[in-house]
Amino acid sequence: MKFISNLLDIIFPRHCIVCGEILSGEEKDICLNCLVRMPLIETRTLAEIEKIFWGIVPIERVASYIYYRKGTPYNRLLHHIKYKERPDVGVRLATNAATELKSRGFFEGIDAIVPLPLSKKKLKKRGYNQCDYIAQGIAKVTGIEIIDDCVVRNKANETQTHKSRDERWKNVEGIFSIINNEKIKNKHILLIDDVLTTGATLANCAKVLIECGCKVSIFTIAYSNNTI
Numbered sequence: 001m002k003f004i005s006n007l008l009d010i011i012f013p014r015h016c017i018v019c020g021e022i023l024s025g026e027e028k029d030i031c032l033n034c035l036v037r038m039p040l041i042e043t044r045t046l047a048e049i050e051k052i053f054w055g056i057v058p059i060e061r062v063a064s065y066i067y068y069r070k071g072t073p074y075n076r077l078l079h080h081i082k083y084k085e086r087p088d089v090g091v092r093l094a095t096n097a098a099t100e101l102k103s104r105g106f107f108e109g110i111d112a113i114v115p116l117p118l119s120k121k122k123l124k125k126r127g128y129n130q131c132d133y134i135a136q137g138i139a140k141v142t143g144i145e146i147i148d149d150c151v152v153r154n155k156a157n158e159t160q161t162h163k164s165r166d167e168r169w170k171n172v173e174g175i176f177s178i179i180n181n182e183k184i185k186n187k188h189i190l191l192i193d194d195v196l197t198t199g200a201t202l203a204n205c206a207k208v209l210i211e212c213g214c215k216v217s218i219f220t221i222a223y224s225n226n227t228i
């Protein structure tokens with residue numbers, strides 16, 4: 001099998017998503033050079049990120065894996081997951097993140113994973129929900145069940161660009177609702193999204209879950225502290 005995969009690498013060279021160099025052997029998506037330079041989020045920054053939700057909605061724990069910063073080639077990872085039909089990259093990044101978080105006890109007490117749903121319109125256009133794949137990566141490491149039939153996104157929110165912080169929060173109010181309440185009520189949910197920016201969308205989804213008696217923690221692949 002190794003011979004075949006080596007041969008395939010020669011015929012169809014795979015490239016590092018971040019730097020574009022040719023990947024070899026065991027390397028997947030990202031070359032070793034880029035992997036060791038991943039802009040990982042430090043534990044002390046996670047405490048800062050938690051503050052985004054203070055006074056808005058009570059969130060148990062928040063974790064995010066890498067920084068999403070304007071102009072860095074690492075943003076290509078997120079673009080591949082979301083727009084380039086490579087949600088499998090999301091599975092692998094989430095698996096890496098979950099392995100690290102598990103050793104810190106982050107998942108203790110969490111009953112279910114809920115991927116943030118897309119609106120029907122967006123799902124049809126993209127063909128997949130990237131959050132489903134990120135959820136799969138977390139489930140693979142933790143064995144926690146995924147619940148994807150309880151939260152519904154009622155409408156696509158308009159673009160958040162050019163909106164003030166207050167407008168952004170108002171823009172997403174009431175976009176989520178719960179169905180199959182019995183299945184989800186009183187559980188500790190890990191809510192999944194790809195990028196955390198203002199937190200407005202996640203906070204609104206968390207609100208409807210909390211109204212259903214749930215506790216909510218949050219995981220995203222990336223965190224962006226500039227509201228672009």
Ligand SMILES: [Zn+2]
Binds near residue numbers: 032
């Ligand atoms: Zn690279």
